[in-house]
Amino acid sequence: MSTYQDDKAFRAPLSTLPSTGKKRQDGSDQDFNIIGERTPLIDAREKVLGQAIYTDDIDFPGMLICKILRSPWAHARIDSIDIDKALALPGVHSVMVGTDAPIKFGVLPISQDETALAVDKVRHLGEGIAAVAAETEAIALEALELIDVKVTELKPFLRKKDSTRELREGEEKIHEHIRFENNIHKRVRQSFGEPDKAFAEAAWTANASFEFKGVTHAFTEPIAAIAHWTPDQRLTLWTSQQVPHYTHLAIARVFEMPMHRIRVIKPTVGGGFGGKSDPFPHEMVVSWLAMDCGRPVKMLFDREEVFFSNHGRHPTSNEISMAMDSNGKVTGLDINATIDGGAFGSFGVVTSYYNGVLSHGPYRIPSFRYQGTRIYSNRPVSGAMRGHGSVNTRLGTEVVLDMLCAKAGFDPVQVRLDNTLSDFTTLINGFRITSNGIRECIQTVAERSDWANKHGKLPYGRGIGIGCGFYISGSALQIHKSRLPQSTVHLKVDMDGGVTIHTGAADIGQGSDTMAAQVVAEVLGLPMERMRVYAVDTDMSPIDLGSYSSRVTFMNGLAAKRAAEDLREQLIRAASRLSGYAVESFIMRDGYVYNRHWPEASVPYMEALEEALAGKGALATSGCYTAPPMGAAYKGAGAGLSPTYSFTSYICELEVDPETGMVQPLKIWAAHDCGRVLNPLAVEGQIEGSIHMGLGQILCEEMAYEGPNLLNANLLDYRIPTPSQTPEMDVSLIESVDPEGPFGAKECGEGGLAPILPAVANGIYDAVGVRIHRVPMTPDVVLTAIEKKARKERREAAARSA
Numbered sequence: 001m002s003t004y005q006d007d008k009a010f011r012a013p014l015s016t017l018p019s020t021g022k023k024r025q026d027g028s029d030q031d032f033n034i035i036g037e038r039t040p041l042i043d044a045r046e047k048v049l050g051q052a053i054y055t056d057d058i059d060f061p062g063m064l065i066c067k068i069l070r071s072p073w074a075h076a077r078i079d080s081i082d083i084d085k086a087l088a089l090p091g092v093h094s095v096m097v098g099t100d101a102p103i104k105f106g107v108l109p110i111s112q113d114e115t116a117l118a119v120d121k122v123r124h125l126g127e128g129i130a131a132v133a134a135e136t137e138a139i140a141l142e143a144l145e146l147i148d149v150k151v152t153e154l155k156p157f158l159r160k161k162d163s164t165r166e167l168r169e170g171e172e173k174i175h176e177h178i179r180f181e182n183n184i185h186k187r188v189r190q191s192f193g194e195p196d197k198a199f200a201e202a203a204w205t206a207n208a209s210f211e212f213k214g215v216t217h218a219f220t221e222p223i224a225a226i227a228h229w230t231p232d233q234r235l236t237l238w239t240s241q242q243v244p245h246y247t248h249l250a251i252a253r254v255f256e257m258p259m260h261r262i263r264v265i266k267p268t269v270g271g272g273f274g275g276k277s278d279p280f281p282h283e284m285v286v287s288w289l290a291m292d293c294g295r296p297v298k299m300l301f302d303r304e305e306v307f308f309s310n311h312g313r314h315p316t317s318n319e320i321s322m323a324m325d326s327n328g329k330v331t332g333l334d335i336n337a338t339i340d341g342g343a344f345g346s347f348g349v350v351t352s353y354y355n356g357v358l359s360h361g362p363y364r365i366p367s368f369r370y371q372g373t374r375i376y377s378n379r380p381v382s383g384a385m386r387g388h389g390s391v392n393t394r395l396g397t398e399v400v401l402d403m404l405c406a407k408a409g410f411d412p413v414q415v416r417l418d419n420t421l422s423d424f425t426t427l428i429n430g431f432r433i434t435s436n437g438i439r440e441c442i443q444t445v446a447e448r449s450d451w452a453n454k455h456g457k458l459p460y461g462r463g464i465g466i467g468c469g470f471y472i473s474g475s476a477l478q479i480h481k482s483r484l485p486q487s488t489v490h491l492k493v494d495m496d497g498g499v500t501i502h503t504g505a506a507d508i509g510q511g512s513d514t515m516a517a518q519v520v521a522e523v524l525g526l527p528m529e530r531m532r533v534y535a536v537d538t539d540m541s542p543i544d545l546g547s548y549s550s551r552v553t554f555m556n557g558l559a560a561k562r563a564a565e566d567l568r569e570q571l572i573r574a575a576s577r578l579s580g581y582a583v584e585s586f587i588m589r590d591g592y593v594y595n596r597h598w599p600e601a602s603v604p605y606m607e608a609l610e611e612a613l614a615g616k617g618a619l620a621t622s623g624c625y626t627a628p629p630m631g632a633a634y635k636g637a638g639a640g641l642s643p644t645y646s647f648t649s650y651i652c653e654l655e656v657d658p659e660t661g662m663v664q665p666l667k668i669w670a671a672h673d674c675g676r677v678l679n680p681l682a683v684e685g686q687i688e689g690s691i692h693m694g695l696g697q698i699l700c701e702e703m704a705y706e707g708p709n710l711l712n713a714n715l716l717d718y719r720i721p722t723p724s725q726t727p728e729m730d731v732s733l734i735e736s737v738d739p740e741g742p743f744g745a746k747e748c749g750e751g752g753l754a755p756i757l758p759a760v761a762n763g764i765y766d767a768v769g770v771r772i773h774r775v776p777m778t779p780d781v782v783l784t785a786i787e788k789k790a791r792k793e794r795r796e797a798a799a800r801s802a
Helices: 044-048 084-088 137-145 160-164 195-200 244-254 281-293 303-309 348-357 391-408 412-419 438-449 512-524 552-579 605-613 680-699 756-768 779-801
Strands: 064-070 076-082 092-097 128-134 148-153 184-192 204-212 224-230 234-239 262-265 297-300 316-324 330-340 367-375 462-472 487-493 499-503 531-534 586-589 592-595 619-625 645-656 663-673 728-734
Touching: 064 137, 064 281, 064 303, 076 128, 084 092, 092 137, 092 281, 128 137, 128 281, 160 330, 160 367, 184 348, 195 316, 195 330, 195 367, 204 391, 224 281, 234 244, 234 281, 244 262, 244 281, 281 297, 316 391, 330 348, 330 391, 348 367, 348 391, 391 412, 391 462, 391 680, 391 756, 412 438, 412 462, 438 462, 438 645, 438 663, 438 728, 462 756, 487 552, 499 512, 499 552, 512 531, 512 552, 552 586, 552 592, 552 605, 552 619, 592 605, 605 619, 645 756, 663 680, 663 756, 680 728, 680 756, 756 779
Parallel strands: 064 297, 234 262, 330 367, 499 531, 663 728
Antiparallel strands: 064 128, 076 148, 092 128, 184 367, 204 316, 224 234, 224 297, 316 330, 462 645, 487 499, 487 619, 586 592, 645 663
């Protein structure tokens, strides 16, 4: 449960009627009490005091510790597993192998290809082979050493080109369900408009290839789970999760149990960023062990195991071409992406589409072609990561756009302004655009950064670059087809006057509990101190699809708003009965059911509540949200389809040391259109966090491999930007006010990541005149490009003088 730890609103009765209220700065007539205020997160106090309860903080009498035996082979057939010695070790209560839970699962119905532990074959180094539940961690680790595994090693597939070609003699597919004799998981082919004609008739064209290394989420809290098979023959799972509902579904599938016998609880989560948005093998493992032992079982990953779990951003090879006419209008975009998905499917089918369909907004591009190929490899699985599917191709499209500007002699800011989408329009692939603040975003960062006096005019080694982007506010289509709502919120109010909010949305640090409390408090005209949020416990919380695809503010916010509006109507009817005035006269604000026409007839909240409770007890309401029908009718039309989209523009000023290749961002100007800003404090934090994560990918972070071996599976060698490497940020929040969002709001958690990559890349070009096509752009890569350019210039100078 989350609630503000300040009871002043309960102790201090309101003795005066409300004032006329404050107006929004956008000039609207709408008054707000809490919306738009800088509101601390509802769980901030318990976190900073060290009182938040994370999964590993939970303890039970008789709890056993689980450890997993992990594969030292990248690709091998399992011939035999002998667990007898491990079972005989004193203190060991159970040993599990893959055949104990062989039913496959996955987050997408179309990609059910994982098992709790390896069955018949291991597919990446670090995959689980067996698991032990023991009295102590030391005993569990000793037992792992007693397990004897015999295998036949197979040739691993470690390069994208090896997985896309036909199998050769002696090679074996990673998954037998693959339709063809290769390791291709998913192919996507899409074409809109007339791409060939656009390029044939273009005044200018540009193309480039880009190579992206894999990156991981690096969340602070390691992966953890606890399972308990209770005396009433029910399974309870505490797990650090973004999608408890999907975990609930997967456990029911794997163990062939009805869902009502399974309870999933999400304690406080120490970061997710997409890395906790799948049902996971370890959740199945602790569940099986708990059922087998009849005792609680805990599993806590060490950091290397977190890296083996991964589900991070896909390593990708992109080829991108763009066409422009003589007026600076972009006429065509062509993308070919090869995406390394690792050993399993995860969100990969979605990724295969997102790499293309999220690449051409925020611009009006009349012709677009995309080819995407996601392959299996013998690496840890890649999945969803903040900005899922949009980040790598966004860098490529924005850099190629700048290449066109350089060819044509156009200003990159002006070209972007000339090509932006308008409000209430439809993209060529069927995406509908409602609110749209991209022009104001671009104009804001250009003005605040003094772009006109800096671009192309700074001294050598110093540069400025721009990048733009757009992102979904939740997927319009459900992963699991269902007639159930995508988000539901229940409210309950009893005689104490507190409002209990039951939500299935997973707060993973982004502040969704606070958002729900703000929305309900605003509708009811009550202070935040009266809000209590319970999330997530599947025994008490209504179903919500989880925290991914930046869906929670829009979808869960609307569900909360609708539930609160229903409750408000009950309280207004009660006030009408008490006062004798028509219900149309009343609104709720500042602790009153307020009569707009006769203020003296206003009814205090607690009096209206007592009247509403009379004869019926606690008030209970429910609100839900399901996206309306939308989109076109071609294959894959649902991928990237969203009720609304956010828009972003960044400008980065930086320095490049031409002697070392070191890139140091100096200042970043950010403008993000998230519709109406519900909580500026939270939104600014999301934008700053997105920029920090994006800087890591573009400048220093990568999962470094030598053959199948991950060399930097720790937070010392996996280089996250430090505070000294993080520049000053100037964040502007652009309020386009979406006509369908809760109070006009839309997403702010993911769309703010992608544009920082091209802003840095284009800034490097402005500083030293080189285009870098490998990410991360580490000092050695930048220095090599600078030296290559210098050698080319010397050769050209020599040729001219000859």
